[in-house]
Amino acid sequence: MDIVNNIAKLQGLLKPHRQEGSIGFVPTMGALHEGHLSLVREAVKNNSVTVVSIYVNPTQFNDKSDLDRYPRDLQRDIKLLKKTGCDVIFSPSDREMYPEPDNRKFDFGALETVMEGKYRPGHFNGVGQIVSKLFDAVIPHKAYFGLKDFQQLAIIKKLVSDLNYPVEIVPCAIVRESDGLAMSSRNELLSPEMRKAAPFVYQTLKDVSGKSKSHPISSIKANVKQAFKNHELLELEYFEIVNDFTLQSIDEMHPKTACTACIAVFAGKIRLIDNFQLNS
Numbered sequence: 632m633d634i635v636n637n638i639a640k641l642q643g644l645l646k647p648h649r650q651e652g653s654i655g656f657v658p659t660m661g662a663l664h665e666g667h668l669s670l671v672r673e674a675v676k677n678n679s680v681t682v683v684s685i686y687v688n689p690t691q692f693n694d695k696s697d698l699d700r701y702p703r704d705l706q707r708d709i710k711l712l713k714k715t716g717c718d719v720i721f722s723p724s725d726r727e728m729y730p731e732p733d734n735r736k737f738d739f740g741a742l743e744t745v746m747e748g749k750y751r752p753g754h755f756n757g758v759g760q761i762v763s764k765l766f767d768a769v770i771p772h773k774a775y776f777g778l779k780d781f782q783q784l785a786i787i788k789k790l791v792s793d794l795n796y797p798v799e800i801v802p803c804a805i806v807r808e809s810d811g812l813a814m815s816s817r818n819e820l821l822s823p824e825m826r827k828a829a830p831f832v833y834q835t836l837k838d839v840s841g842k843s844k845s846h847p848i849s850s851i852k853a854n855v856k857q858a859f860k861n862h863e864l865l866e867l868e869y870f871e872i873v874n875d876f877t878l879q880s881i882d883e884m885h886p887k888t889a890c891t892a893c894i895a896v897f898a899g900k901i902r903l904i905d906n907f908q909l910n911s
């Protein structure tokens with residue numbers, strides 16, 4: 632496994648695979664967990680070379696304290712990746728990725744005005760900046776993204792279509808802990824008390840799924856709000872049931888329209904997001 636931190640070296644390593652093979656790419660911000668490793672294994676299975684980037688991208692953090700406390704442990708990540716069959720780790724510096732400030736403004740339309748986009752202003756612009764830079768550096772045939780970041784996936788598909796990147800976006804299932812908590816690098820920041828409370832987020836989504844065919848959306852939403860009001864530790868930021876393609880909130884379920892329940896919750900200072908497909 633090669634570990635490189637500059638784009639020229641990375642491109643040299645990938646050159647033989649560009650025409651003949653297939654370059655699989657898994658972008659990450661490190662602090663890897665089983666969710667990331669499942670993406671890497673999928674990439675390894677389906678490509679002649681797999682690149683994993685590890686870079687905590689400052690431009691996508693709207694909250695400086697979130698950036699400061701974001702977990703980083705490159706040596707541990709390297710050990711984990713060695714076991715997956717990953718071929719190349721790309722771990723650039725800020726200067727490598729942003730030799731100059733990136734002033735580009737992306738327009739993701741209505742996809743970015745809701746949920747994460749609404750509560751984390753500028754977040755998706757930062758995601759657009761770094762993902763486009765990483766795609767320019769790696770020029771992957773296939774790029775793997777977890778469905779846990781459901782809105783990010785829609786944003787990235789739009790980025791790829793708007794900028795005509797010749798890359799196939801491969802969505803991968805959410806990986807959960809045995810108690811249902813969606814795996815996330817931020818989980819390791821939870822206090823033991825908050826960690827114990829956190830699976831309530833998934834339990835809520837499962838409950839919503841159970842009721843979604845028989846209860847109106849307005850009453851489902853009211854119940855979720857109340858459940859978190861009654862909860863001693865977790866604070867609801869938003870709960871929405873959205874159309875999978877437009878990401879706009881829906882008022883009624885239609886059997887033919889794919890929709891997903893999306894939630895963001897604060898467990899103390901740690902923000903957790905999760906989602907559950909309702910009518911797949």
Ligand code: PAF
Binds near residue numbers: 658659686691761780
């Ligand atoms: O999903 C993430 O970890 C990040 O948003 C990504 C795609 C690696 C960009 O920094």
